[in-house]
Amino acid sequence: xxxxxxxxxxxxxxxxxxxxxxxxxxxxxxxxxxxxxxxxxxxxxxxxxxxxxxxxxxxxxxxxxxxxxxxxxxxxxxxxxxxxxxxxxxxxxxxxxxxxxxxxxxxxxxxxxxxxxxxxxxxxxxxxxxxxxxxxxxxxxxxxxxxx
Numbered sequence: 001x002x003x004x005x006x007x008x009x010x011x012x013x014x015x016x017x018x019x020x021x022x023x024x025x026x027x028x029x030x031x032x033x034x035x036x037x038x039x040x041x042x043x044x045x046x047x048x049x050x051x052x053x054x055x056x057x058x059x060x061x062x063x064x065x066x067x068x069x070x071x072x073x074x075x076x077x078x079x080x081x082x083x084x085x086x087x088x089x090x091x092x093x094x095x096x097x098x099x100x101x102x103x104x105x106x107x108x109x110x111x112x113x114x115x116x117x118x119x120x121x122x123x124x125x126x127x128x129x130x131x132x133x134x135x136x137x138x139x140x141x142x143x144x145x146x147x148x
Contacts, residue, residue: 005126006123006126009119009122009123009126010123012115012119013116013119013120013122013123016112016115016116016119017066017116017119017120019112020082020109020112020113020115020116021063021066021067023109023112024059024062024063024082024109025059025060025063027055027056027059028055028056028059028060028063029056031052031053031055031056031059032052032053032056034049034052038052039052041102044096045092045093045096046096047092055085058081058085059082059085061078061081062078062079062081062082065077065078066078066079066116072124075120079113079116079117082109082113083110083113083114085109086106086107086109086110086113087106087110089105089106089109090103090106090107090110093105093106
């Protein structure tokens with residue numbers, strides 16, 4: 001891959017991920033502060049208020065995993081958590097019959113998460129750091145060990 005293409009992908013990853021993490025951080029602060037608007041929506045969807053604290057903790061842990069961690073598996077789990085949260089929010093708002101604004105916001109979050117994930121994976125491929133797919137993340141056993 002060309003050096004220019006790598007720079008473009010790195011810039012796209014940085015920009016998309018920054019926007020995504022800022023939005024997730026904003027959501028976490030809204031959950032933690034029990035913002036009246038967010039609290040009203042959570043109650044209208046039929047969820048207990050403690051769900052906001054769980055989502056806030058999950059968002060903050062996911063943000064930390066993407067910003068600090070060099071572990072490929074931990075980053076993938078963080079992205080998976082963000083996708084589950086966005087998909088759940090989309091389904092909840094859709095089933096509740098909320099306005100299109102409430103339905104589209106999780107789709108935007110999901111799109112940003114997937115774009116960030118795709119650009120991150122592209123950077124890994126360009127760097128030649130493909131993850132080896134061993135069972136449960138373990139390296140293959142030594143053939144000599146299996147004979148004993």
